Amino acid sequence: MSKLFYEDLEVDADHKSSGRTVTEADVVNFAGLSADYNNMHIDEEFAKKTVFKTRVAHGMLVASIATGLWFTMPRLATVAFMGLEDWRFSGAVFPGDTIHITRKLVEKKEHKRPNMGFFIFEVNVVNQKEEVVQKGKWVILVQRKEESEA
Numbered sequence: 231m232s233k234l235f236y237e238d239l240e241v242d243a244d245h246k247s248s249g250r251t252v253t254e255a256d257v258v259n260f261a262g263l264s265a266d267y268n269n270m271h272i273d274e275e276f277a278k279k280t281v282f283k284t285r286v287a288h289g290m291l292v293a294s295i296a297t298g299l300w301f302t303m304p305r306l307a308t309v310a311f312m313g314l315e316d317w318r319f320s321g322a323v324f325p326g327d328t329i330h331i332t333r334k335l336v337e338k339k340e341h342k343r344p345n346m347g348f349f350i351f352e353v354n355v356v357n358q359k360e361e362v363v364q365k366g367k368w369v370i371l372v373q374r375k376e377e378s379e380a
Contacts, residue, residue, distance in 0.1 A: 233307040236338065236347040236374045244334040247299035249358075251328045252287050260291040287323040292364055296355050299331045307373035309346050317366030321357070328358040336367070345374050 261267050269276040270286055277285040297311075323329060337350040349372055355364035 233305045234372075235307045236349070236372050238375075239306075239335050239338075239349065241335050241338060244332065245303040247331045248302040249328045249330045250295055250299055252292065252295065252323055252325055254325045256291060256295070257285065257287050257325055260288050260294075264288065264290065266290075282322050282324075284324060287325065287327075289319045289364070292319075292323045292329065292355060293317070295329065296331050296353070296364065299329070300333075303331075303333065306349070306370060309371040309373055312348070312369040312371050315350070315367040315369060317364065319364050321361050321363035323355075323357060323363050329355055329363065331355050333368070341371065346371055347374060348372075 257271055261272055266288055268288075270280060270282070271288055272285065274285055277283070332354045333351040335349055336352050337348075339348040339350065341347050349370045351368045351370065353366060353368050354362045357363050
């Protein structure tokens, strides 16, 4: 599978992932994995009394699924995922919702090493109603092409 290097993408390049339905099993398993047993996620009777009227998926579960959806888009020559900037949870995700992500390259930055550089993407997690439920920037360190390839 070919990979996109630093030189291959220009600012404003954008991509959309495939979809992924968040399941009841995802929520239960994430609660066990993370030890986050907040009643909003695991107690339907409690959740019925909240603004959402039912249980919601963990925000970090949704963010984790988003990292997997990243790999359904054109692959980058990634060295490392460097972090999130201004990540926001702007809507709830419920078991049964289907999410996808969009990414738009908003900035390229040089790295002190000449064989790599930074991509900064605006990333949106979007539900089946086309509502943005999470958003922010992802910073990715990517390889540059070898001198012979440039």
